[in-house]
Amino acid sequence: MEFRLLGPLEVIDGTAPLPITSGKQRALLALLLLNANRTVARDRIVDELWGEDVPESAHKMVQIHVSQLRKAMPEPRLHTRAPGYVLQVGERELDLTRFERLLADSREALSEGQAGTAAALLRDALALWRGPALAEFSEPFARVESGRLEELRVAALEWRIEAELTLGHHDEVVGELESLIAKHPLRERLRSQHMLALYRSGRQAEALASYQSFRRSLADELGIEPTSALKQLEQRVLRQDSELEPGSTRSTDSVGPSVRDAAREPLAPEFDIGYARSGDIRIAYQVVGEGQLDLVLVHGWVCTFQPGWENPKLAAFYRRLGSLGRLILFDKRGTGLSDRVSPEHLPDLETRIDDVRAVLDAVDSRRAVILGISEGGAMSALFAATHPERALGLVLMGTFARMMRAPDYPIGLAESEYRKRLVALDEDDWAPAATKEWLARVGPDLLRDPAAVEWYVSYVMRGASPGANRAIRLMNEQIDIRDVLPTISVPTLVLYRSREHFREGTRFMGEHIPGARVVELPGNEHLPWEGDRDALVDEIERFLSGMRDEIDADRVLATVLFTDVVDSTAKVAETGDRGWKDLLAMHDRLVRGQLARFRGREVDMAGDGVFATFDGPARGVRCAAAIVDGLKALGLDVRAGLHTGEIEQSNGRVRGIAVHIGARVAAAASPGEVLVSSTVKDIVAGSGIAFEERGERELDGVPGTWRLFAARI
Numbered sequence: 001m002e003f004r005l006l007g008p009l010e011v012i013d014g015t016a017p018l019p020i021t022s023g024k025q026r027a028l029l030a031l032l033l034l035n036a037n038r039t040v041a042r043d044r045i046v047d048e049l050w051g052e053d054v055p056e057s058a059h060k061m062v063q064i065h066v067s068q069l070r071k072a073m074p075e076p077r078l079h080t081r082a083p084g085y086v087l088q089v090g091e092r093e094l095d096l097t098r099f100e101r102l103l104a105d106s107r108e109a110l111s112e113g114q115a116g117t118a119a120a121l122l123r124d125a126l127a128l129w130r131g132p133a134l135a136e137f138s139e140p141f142a143r144v145e146s147g148r149l150e151e152l153r154v155a156a157l158e159w160r161i162e163a164e165l166t167l168g169h170h171d172e173v174v175g176e177l178e179s180l181i182a183k184h185p186l187r188e189r190l191r192s193q194h195m196l197a198l199y200r201s202g203r204q205a206e207a208l209a210s211y212q213s214f215r216r217s218l219a220d221e222l223g224i225e226p227t228s229a230l231k232q233l234e235q236r237v238l239r240q241d242s243e244l245e246p247g248s249t250r251s252t253d254s255v256g257p258s259v260r261d262a263a264r265e266p267l268a269p270e271f272d273i274g275y276a277r278s279g280d281i282r283i284a285y286q287v288v289g290e291g292q293l294d295l296v297l298v299h300g301w302v303c304t305f306q307p308g309w310e311n312p313k314l315a316a317f318y319r320r321l322g323s324l325g326r327l328i329l330f331d332k333r334g335t336g337l338s339d340r341v342s343p344e345h346l347p348d349l350e351t352r353i354d355d356v357r358a359v360l361d362a363v364d365s366r367r368a369v370i371l372g373i374s375e376g377g378a379m380s381a382l383f384a385a386t387h388p389e390r391a392l393g394l395v396l397m398g399t400f401a402r403m404m405r406a407p408d409y410p411i412g413l414a415e416s417e418y419r420k421r422l423v424a425l426d427e428d429d430w431a432p433a434a435t436k437e438w439l440a441r442v443g444p445d446l447l448r449d450p451a452a453v454e455w456y457v458s459y460v461m462r463g464a465s466p467g468a469n470r471a472i473r474l475m476n477e478q479i480d481i482r483d484v485l486p487t488i489s490v491p492t493l494v495l496y497r498s499r500e501h502f503r504e505g506t507r508f509m510g511e512h513i514p515g516a517r518v519v520e521l522p523g524n525e526h527l528p529w530e531g532d533r534d535a536l537v538d539e540i541e542r543f544l545s546g547m548r549d550e551i552d553a554d555r556v557l558a559t560v561l562f563t564d565v566v567d568s569t570a571k572v573a574e575t576g577d578r579g580w581k582d583l584l585a586m587h588d589r590l591v592r593g594q595l596a597r598f599r600g601r602e603v604d605m606a607g608d609g610v611f612a613t614f615d616g617p618a619r620g621v622r623c624a625a626a627i628v629d630g631l632k633a634l635g636l637d638v639r640a641g642l643h644t645g646e647i648e649q650s651n652g653r654v655r656g657i658a659v660h661i662g663a664r665v666a667a668a669a670s671p672g673e674v675l676v677s678s679t680v681k682d683i684v685a686g687s688g689i690a691f692e693e694r695g696e697r698e699l700d701g702v703p704g705t706w707r708l709f710a711a712r713i
Contacts, residue, residue: 001075003033003094006149007130011073018072024049025065027139032078032087034145036094038364041084043599048141051280056593095128096149102128103156110159115166122160129153140280144339148275148282154180158189165193168246170200185217188226192233199237200246207237224461273306273337276330276362278355284337285330285359289322293392293544294365296328296356297321300374300399301438302463302472304336305329311455317529320537321371324544328368330359332376334472335464348687349479350616353383360390369393369544373528374442374502375472377509378481382683385487385557385646386615393547394492394513395540398526400505401512402480409482411504418477425470431461434469441501442526478685483678485512487557487646492516493543495536499524517543558613559620559644559680560654560662561600563591563627565608566637566671583634584608590630598623603654611663613654617644617680618687624674625713632672641666643677661706664699668708678707689713 004010009030011018020026031048032040046058055061066085070078077088092098102125109118133149134142157180164173177194184190191214198207211226211234218224225231236244275282286305297318299305308314321327331338333347333355341347347355356379360368369392372380377399384391405412425434435457439446446452464472494510496503498520510518519539525531565571565587572580591610595602598619604611610627614620624640631638643665645658661677669675681691691709699706 005096028065036089039081039086051140054597099125099128115163119163144282170197276358278358281333281339283355288327291325293325294368296368298372298376298380300376302335304331304463314529350618352379367392371395373397378479384490385484391490396494397528398502401482430466431457435460443530475686480682488513494518497521497523500526558647559617561612561620561642562663562666563609563640568608594626618684621711637671639669640674644679674711681709
């Protein structure tokens with residue numbers, strides 16, 4: 001049997017295509033093929049096929065489509081495997097697998113100097129494409145995967161053209177390159193190949209004009225300059241450098257390392273870059289090293305993994321961590337190689353920890369030690385508290401639980417000082433200004449090294465756009481996870497340097513995480529790969545040596561939701577017993593539908609209200625608002641309350657002080673209101689949810705006073 005994804009979806013049995021005609025059935029098959037031989041959870045299938053608009057019958061519809069696919073296939077391929085389904089596909093039965101194998105073989109051939117073999121392999125790989133992949137589908141997964149597959153196809157074209165240039169076929173590829181540039185005007189590698197092909201064809205003036213055209217496009221559309229590598233290529237064309245001639249071993253040095261050099265380089269190219277799907281966003285990741293222990297590194301601000309391999313210190317940091325286990329690097333959404341998002345819709349911490357889970361799933365990691373740096377520390381701590389079943393341990397380096405100063409947090413940043421940071425991002429020459437301001441805090445000694453400053457400016461520019469940089473800074477301003485720290489139950493190591501910028505904030509976190517080991521190291525460098533890198537990693541290695549895979553999933557951080565129908569007794573009198581029973585049935589269906597949509601877990605649906613839990617507060621707030629609005633349309637006024645705190649789970653029951661607080665917050669809500677505790681408000685920073693303060697309240701049976709806020713979606 002043959003499965004074809006690289007073009008219109010087809011399944012061929014012998015010579016005859018299988019009749020799979022239903023749209024959603026075809027979409028499900030495509031999703032399973034993209035995850036061939038791997039289990040796809042039912043909940044994920046629902047998310048990938050319907051996105052936010054999930055029908056109440058979605059899970060039943062998935063079962064029906066699975067049954068129909070099984071009947072359509074002449075042999076058993078589609079199996080149930082908890083928590084979902086797996087489609088078994090042979091190594092040569094899927095065109096995508098064959099394409100990726102040919103691509104890998106061709107790159108190996110290029111690295112060994114076998115350009116002819118590489119070109120032939122790449123031609124075979126590209127011949128598998130029969131048209132745009134997944135073009136017939138509008139489902140969320142297809143929007144993400146079609147872009148990834150197209151990126152693979154264009155990359156294969158670039159590798160094939162590099163092989164052709166190595167073989168001296170520069171005249172033959174000029175026309176093809178011009179067509180590709182028209183379709184992909186901002187791809188620098190295509191532009192460098194175009195310049196080189198023109199120059200070798202005796203068309204020096206046109207090669208220089210190609211560079212100027214690209215430079216104008218970058219300036220007009222992105223406000224940036226070409227990389228230094230492309231600028232160097234222009235200069236070499238201008239001076240008619242003999243090393244650009246065919247056959248020169250250094251002819252492509254100025255447009256980045258050649259494939260042969262890259263194969264010898266012990267840094268990045270040996271580690272493939274993959275993409276994990278998190279909702280409709282692709283998250284770029286890379287796995288470095290091997291071992292039974294998985295480590296996930298969460299960078300801060302706009303620091304990203306791929307450019308880091310250019311910096312010997314950062315590359316050595318990656319390699320040393322990779323020697324301790326399997327290091328998993330990734331770029332947060334909106335940064336680096338991951339999908340860009342609108343600066344107005346940057347993700348909150350809750351969405352970012354969903355991205356971590358997606359990466360762990362993509363690399364088949366059951367549990368991992370989470371290492372958080374700087375702004376990545378708050379995200380890592382929230383992940384460890386919310387998902388202890390996925391976090392084997394937690395390492396925090398130079399980080400903070402809250403960015404800004406407050407009456408009860410005097411070590412935070414003053415408002416005036418923070419605004420100065422934003423000013424740098426408003427300048428026309430924003431990257432040097434923002435980078436130098438950043439380095440003055442995180443690596444002051446680096447400012448005395450012009451080459452280091454130049455590299456870090458490039459690093460920051462490639463991390464995110466000016467607008468995204470500013471939006472990330474504004475989101476970080478709102479972070480406050482202090483209430484989360486006491487709920488972290490996994491083993492924790494907290495590291496900081498004695499004179500670094502975030503030393504007090506890091507020490508605060510270590511003092512408030514139960515059982516955390518806190519280590520102060522000498523130095524003023526905030527960036528862990530600068531300064532005495534080995535001393536810092538030695539501490540991490542000592543910590544990891546005591547790791548035990550023990551799960552205490554009974555105690556987790558969760559958001560609890562309580563709802564209640566207002567004046568239900570009067571409603572019973574108005575509708576009568578039969579009418580009230582029918583109304584309650586509609587209430588229950590609507591509530592359960594919204595819980596499924598927002599990944600809530602129903603704990604109790606007693607009487608005319610619901611008690612549910614969520615692994616993220618923003619989802620809980622949005623679910624509560626949807627329930628309130630939906631039931632209002634049925635003529636029911638509902639109040640809702642939410643709180644985030646530690647709960648205890650046992651035999652399907654949920655207990656703990658957080659449950660009592662959530663119930664009391666709901667009782668304090670007005671009809672039609674979604675009321676939340678300050679803990680919920682602090683954690684959802686950057687979610688786009690607005691809040692109106694309702695003052696401090698005493699909650700019956702709960703010590704102290706509590707600041708409450710009404711959510712506005």
